[in-house]
Amino acid sequence: MTKTAMPGFSPCNNATLRRAARKLGRFYDDVISPSGLKGTQYGLLYQIYVSNEPAMGTIAEAMVMDLSALGHTLKPLIRDGFVEAFADKDDRRVKRVRLTRQGLAKLEEATKLWSIAQQRFETMVGTQRAADLRAMLDEVAALDYGPPEAALPD
Amino acid sequence: MTKTAMPGFSPCNNATLRRAARKLGRFYDDVISPSGLKGTQYGLLYQIYVSNEPAMGTIAEAMVMDLSALGHTLKPLIRDGFVEAFADKDDRRVKRVRLTRQGLAKLEEATKLWSIAQQRFETMVGTQRAADLRAMLDEVAALDYGPPEAALPD
DNA sequence: CCCTGAAAGTGGCATATGCCACTAATTAGA
DNA sequence: TCTAATTAGTGGCATATGCCACTTTCAGGG
Numbered sequence: 001m002t003k004t005a006m007p008g009f010s011p012c013n014n015a016t017l018r019r020a021a022r023k024l025g026r027f028y029d030d031v032i033s034p035s036g037l038k039g040t041q042y043g044l045l046y047q048i049y050v051s052n053e054p055a056m057g058t059i060a061e062a063m064v065m066d067l068s069a070l071g072h073t074l075k076p077l078i079r080d081g082f083v084e085a086f087a088d089k090d091d092r093r094v095k096r097v098r099l100t101r102q103g104l105a106k107l108e109e110a111t112k113l114w115s116i117a118q119q120r121f122e123t124m125v126g127t128q129r130a131a132d133l134r135a136m137l138d139e140v141a142a143l144d145y146g147p148p149e150a151a152l153p154d
Numbered sequence: 155m156t157k158t159a160m161p162g163f164s165p166c167n168n169a170t171l172r173r174a175a176r177k178l179g180r181f182y183d184d185v186i187s188p189s190g191l192k193g194t195q196y197g198l199l200y201q202i203y204v205s206n207e208p209a210m211g212t213i214a215e216a217m218v219m220d221l222s223a224l225g226h227t228l229k230p231l232i233r234d235g236f237v238e239a240f241a242d243k244d245d246r247r248v249k250r251v252r253l254t255r256q257g258l259a260k261l262e263e264a265t266k267l268w269s270i271a272q273q274r275f276e277t278m279v280g281t282q283r284a285a286d287l288r289a290m291l292d293e294v295a296a297l298d299y300g301p302p303e304a305a306l307p308d
Numbered sequence: 309c310c311c312t313g314a315a316a317g318t319g320g321c322a323t324a325t326g327c328c329a330c331t332a333a334t335t336a337g338a
Numbered sequence: 339t340c341t342a343a344t345t346a347g348t349g350g351c352a353t354a355t356g357c358c359a360c361t362t363t364c365a366g367g368g
Contacts, residue, residue: 010197012182014197015197016295017179017291018193020294021171024295038323056347057347064176065176066326069326072326073325121297143177143279183326209316211316220355226319226353226355230353246363248316313364315365319360322356323356327352331347338339
């Protein structure tokens with residue numbers, strides 16, 4: 001087996017994770033594309049859908065995403081009328097978001113496609129192994145890479 | 155435990171993978187940042203380093219990355235003098251790349267930082283579990299999501 | 309040797325993500 | 339109550355990634 005025939009096989013956990021993310025992302029994107037949404041956008045609409053008119057910070061936290069990055073990612077979805085934002089009534093600093101009627105319709109349309117991708121993937125790696133993988137990834141996403149220095153209790 | 159205290163827990167393999175990639179990416183980025191490189195750039199320099207004056211297409215394949223995306227990502231590294239490109243002598247369509255003296259020095263500098271991140275991560279999740287995770291991710295990156303339609307043999 | 313089709317990159321355009329510097333709105337204090 | 343510190347977002351800037359339309363080279367078939 002020539003080394004050029006296989007992936008990079010770097011021992012770096014980060015590089016390996018990104019490599020897999022690129023590949024899987026393209027797969028989901030391809031399958032979901034007929035809806036006009038990217039995989040990431042589908043995930044964002046879904047997160048908003050399952051939340052209760054969440055504040056931006058809440059979504060960012062749930063998605064383990066930078067708040068400003070979320071704001072950027074949200075723009076095209078708002079521009080296309082799938083999501084609408086409004087100020088919180090008790091704290092005007094807080095901006096909440098919700099799906100529009102179109103957004104909900106688009107989410108439902110995309111969910112059918114997502115199911116195909118999801119199922120195809122799970123058929124290939126096995127439902128149980130996929131669940132194990134997600135569990136491991138959830139753990140990674142929840143890790144607390146303690147503060148670089150200081151910030152110790154008391 | 156309030157639900158806002160944990161990640162989104164989406165059943166979507168793609169969303170879960172991206173979520174973990176964002177978190178881990180930031181961790182490695184933070185630790186490697188003193189070198190001035192991002193985690194992705196470190197990975198790219200490393201890949202070039204372990205290859206033999208690879209053609210762009212070869213790197214793209216090894217990293218399971220789009221060729222044009224690789225070209226874009228390579229620009230800042232060439233601009234900063236860490237990588238240099240040159241045409242293949244037998245096929246002028248092919249562009250090969252290699253690390254410059256500075257690039258090699260920067261890679262060595264960054265590798266020390268990378269080791270810290272790598273070790274901190276593995277201490278948290280366990281060396282064996284990290285290896286298992288990478289194996290699973292390498293498998294995902296190597297999957298063949300057969301052609302959408304047609305393209306069947308004969 | 310000329311023409312056609314495949315192969316390798318480039319550039320433009322759009323989304324994905326982060327960090328940093330700021331602004332606006334709240335809350336904690338004196 | 340007026341001010342300092344904190345919290346939630348925004349905008350700008352830079353990298354990360356992809357897709358598509360081209361341009362340049364090669365490899366073949368006549």
